[in-house]
Amino acid sequence: MIALEECLIFLLAKAYQHVNSVARTRLESFGVTPTQYALLHVLWEHGPQSGAALGARLRLDSASITGLIDRLAHLGLVERSPDPTDRRVSLVALTIRGAELQAPLQEAIAAFNAELDAILGAAESARLRALLRGLISAYPLPTR
Amino acid sequence: MIALEECLIFLLAKAYQHVNSVARTRLESFGVTPTQYALLHVLWEHGPQSGAALGARLRLDSASITGLIDRLAHLGLVERSPDPTDRRVSLVALTIRGAELQAPLQEAIAAFNAELDAILGAAESARLRALLRGLISAYPLPTR
DNA sequence: TATAAGTATCTTGTATACAAGCTATTTCAA
DNA sequence: TTGAAATAGCTTGTATACAAGATACTTATA
Incomplete structure (x- = not known):
């Protein structure tokens, strides 16, 4: 029996779960989640761009994008306007408040990246990123 | 601005998303998801063991465990009995059907592991697993 | 141009996950 | 021993994600 830990x-599931949980707390004071940061x-x-373009860049399907934009719009960080x-x-475009969050949020993400680099070491961190990119490109998501 | 791809x-989020999506299709014919396989x-x-013990082993909180057991019980693969x-x-204990799934499901997971090893190469795959374990142990989940 | 095909968004249903809070029960401590 | 703290399981609410399907609109084709 192959152990789960092997x-x-x-x-991947647990590493993502742990790191995402920490990232969430690092962004908590800004009121946004890691996924919302990505958008x-x-x-x-x-x-500004369409929901479909956002979904393609973030590799999220239309149901996920709809909900994500809904929540960011409710927070007053983005707004929808007809094309x-x-x-x-x-x-979908940034509001003033959404634009103003760029500098502080990017600083927080940079600090979190540095934190992860410190844990793994810069070389190991780069290697991990390369391996993850290999996995991602090996299994392109279906174009729905 | 640090690119998202860096x-x-x-x-991690996208690698997990892709690999999980493929794993889901590999288990689809058995009617279970990767998370359900883990339980x-x-x-x-x-x-047999309590939901709390399962949650500790799988690092899932009580709400997640409750739902997971509910779904597996509904599939007739596990059953609850009072301690x-x-x-x-x-x-929580396996039913006959749950026990019978062990061999075919483990074969499917072993094949999927072999598939990933073939993509990355055995050495790179081992290295990736080691790096992920490093991340997991660096951020132990809170004990809720 | 009328129609078929494709696209963008949204809706509904399912499956994880976490936070917070509740109840029943057990254990610990003054 | 009894009241406080801890524990197990459940419920509710929020945030992703995917599958499948509905609707409205656009584009391509016969």
């Missing part, structure tokens, strides 16, 4: 899938990050970097060129599309 | 937390695995290995020595406790 199965990559369960190690804001895409808007900071690439500007004048395609009435199916609603464009 | 952040360990987001790489069954603990019962195969350690025998005669402590009336707070309900012992």
